[in-house]
Amino acid sequence: MDPVAVPVGQSLKARNAALAAENRRRFQDRNLLVLNVLSSPGAGKTALLERTLTDLKGQVRAAVVVGDLATDNDARRLRRSGSPAVQITTGTICHLEAAMIARACDDLDLDHLDLLVIENVGNLVCPAGYDLGEDVRVVVYSVTEGEDKPLKYPTAFKSAHVVVVSKTDLAEATGFDRPTALENIGRLAPQARILELSARSGQGLESWYDFLRQRLRDRPSR
Amino acid sequence: MDPVAVPVGQSLKARNAALAAENRRRFQDRNLLVLNVLSSPGAGKTALLERTLTDLKGQVRAAVVVGDLATDNDARRLRRSGSPAVQITTGTICHLEAAMIARACDDLDLDHLDLLVIENVGNLVCPAGYDLGEDVRVVVYSVTEGEDKPLKYPTAFKSAHVVVVSKTDLAEATGFDRPTALENIGRLAPQARILELSARSGQGLESWYDFLRQRLRDRPSR
Numbered sequence: 017m018d019p020v021a022v023p024v025g026q027s028l029k030a031r032n033a034a035l036a037a038e039n040r041r042r043f044q045d046r047n048l049l050v051l052n053v054l055s056s057p058g059a060g061k062t063a064l065l066e067r068t069l070t071d072l073k074g075q076v077r078a079a080v081v082v083g084d085l086a087t088d089n090d091a092r093r094l095r096r097s098g099s100p101a102v103q104i105t106t107g108t109i110c111h112l113e114a115a116m117i118a119r120a121c122d123d124l125d126l127d128h129l130d131l132l133v134i135e136n137v138g139n140l141v142c143p144a145g146y147d148l149g150e151d152v153r154v155v156v157y158s159v160t161e162g163e164d165k166p167l168k169y170p171t172a173f174k175s176a177h178v179v180v181v182s183k184t185d186l187a188e189a190t191g192f193d194r195p196t197a198l199e200n201i202g203r204l205a206p207q208a209r210i211l212e213l214s215a216r217s218g219q220g221l222e223s224w225y226d227f228l229r230q231r232l233r234d235r236p237s238r
Numbered sequence: 239m240d241p242v243a244v245p246v247g248q249s250l251k252a253r254n255a256a257l258a259a260e261n262r263r264r265f266q267d268r269n270l271l272v273l274n275v276l277s278s279p280g281a282g283k284t285a286l287l288e289r290t291l292t293d294l295k296g297q298v299r300a301a302v303v304v305g306d307l308a309t310d311n312d313a314r315r316l317r318r319s320g321s322p323a324v325q326i327t328t329g330t331i332c333h334l335e336a337a338m339i340a341r342a343c344d345d346l347d348l349d350h351l352d353l354l355v356i357e358n359v360g361n362l363v364c365p366a367g368y369d370l371g372e373d374v375r376v377v378v379y380s381v382t383e384g385e386d387k388p389l390k391y392p393t394a395f396k397s398a399h400v401v402v403v404s405k406t407d408l409a410e411a412t413g414f415d416r417p418t419a420l421e422n423i424g425r426l427a428p429q430a431r432i433l434e435l436s437a438r439s440g441q442g443l444e445s446w447y448d449f450l451r452q453r454l455r456d457r458p459s460r
Binding site: 056057058084085086087089108110137138139140141142145158160161162164165167168169170171183186189190 | 306
């Protein structure tokens with residue numbers, strides 16, 4: 017057989033896509049709703065998930081897989097909500113990959129879960145290129161980051177099913193130009209549902225929970 | 239000659255290091271002070287540089303090379319200060335590389351500059367691994383990102399000569415725990431000078447300008 021030259025980047029992406037499809041089958045077989053949450057460092061992913069897991073306790077059986085370069089701070093924070101959390105420490109790798117998720121899931125009891133939340137590495141660039149087998153891709157974007165970010169990080173926004181505008185309690189202090197930001201999100205991510213909220217003040221959380229509950233109800237019954 | 243197997247990542251990094259050394263010689267031959275500015279998306283790199291170029295106008299002959307995935311918004315903003323600004327649009331590449339800087343510098347009159355500022359792609363992970371030939375690596379870290387970021391993005395902080403804690407005017411509104419943040423910076427980046435400032439209120443800018451003026455004075459005379 018003749019060897020075929022495949023650009024390295026492309027073959028890695030193709031391998032990831034195949035493994036993501038395997039993850040997706042594994043999740044669907046168990047009727048699991050899976051979120052992949054992307055954002056810049058410090059946009060408030062962990063704060064939102066902490067509060068979500070605590071508020072939905074008793075209603076939803078949830079677990080988290082969380083990616084970080086160097087620490088397990090986030091997994092420790094998230095475990096306090098009572099949900100299992102598996103930490104993936106990526107070293108210098110700037111994103112999670114489908115293979116990492118498959119391995120992390122071996123440490124979870126997937127058969128007895130409704131919701132799996134994957135908290136990606138804090139990075140608006142690299143994670144956007146890697147399907148993990150999720151149902152819903154959530155991009156969290158804080159009001160402190162400025163109105164132009166959807167235009168500057170188009171791959172992440174174009175691939176989002178949901179854009180969460182976070183830290184709305186700081187909108188006034190930061191001089192956040194909400195109409196421009198919503199226009200920019202609408203331009204790059206017309207497909208996405210936009211949810212504005214603050215995990216600190218609680219503002220807007222009910223719409224986020226309603227969205228999750230609706231998606232959980234919409235799952236085909238086993 | 240026998241082919242030698244070199245891991246792809248390693249050979250790209252080695253090539254970048256060689257080109258960074260070439261850039262460094264080119265800059266040193268012209269007695270140019272070169273900064274490489276790294277941060278998360280929305281930490282305030284462009285706002286700080288806009289204000290810096292405006293305030294130092296007439297004192298320092300400066301130019302900017304700015305990296306972005308998709309837009310030339312930042313170059314347009316920076317040109318308003320009167321300094322030349324060259325935009326590098328990286329597409330899906332999550333960092334600037336030495337070769338991109340070499341090409342961008344062909345569009346600048348390096349012989350008649352004192353200061354070249356490279357504004358990297360907004361990303362606290364990937365840019366940290368790429369020397370561009372700079373003298374000073376500046377990591378900008380905003381109070382809205384939380385106290386734990388130095389621990390979570392160690393490569394960037396370990397390689398910093400200066401850590402700028404930005405948006406200090408929002409410290410109170412965000413409940414920023416300054417002692418913990420400074421302790422975390424000190425632990426990861428004991429080598430770095432820490433400068434706390436707000437480009438919006440102007441607080442702390444004089445120390446930043448003093449630092450730049452000192453480094454410009456310290457250059458060997460041509």
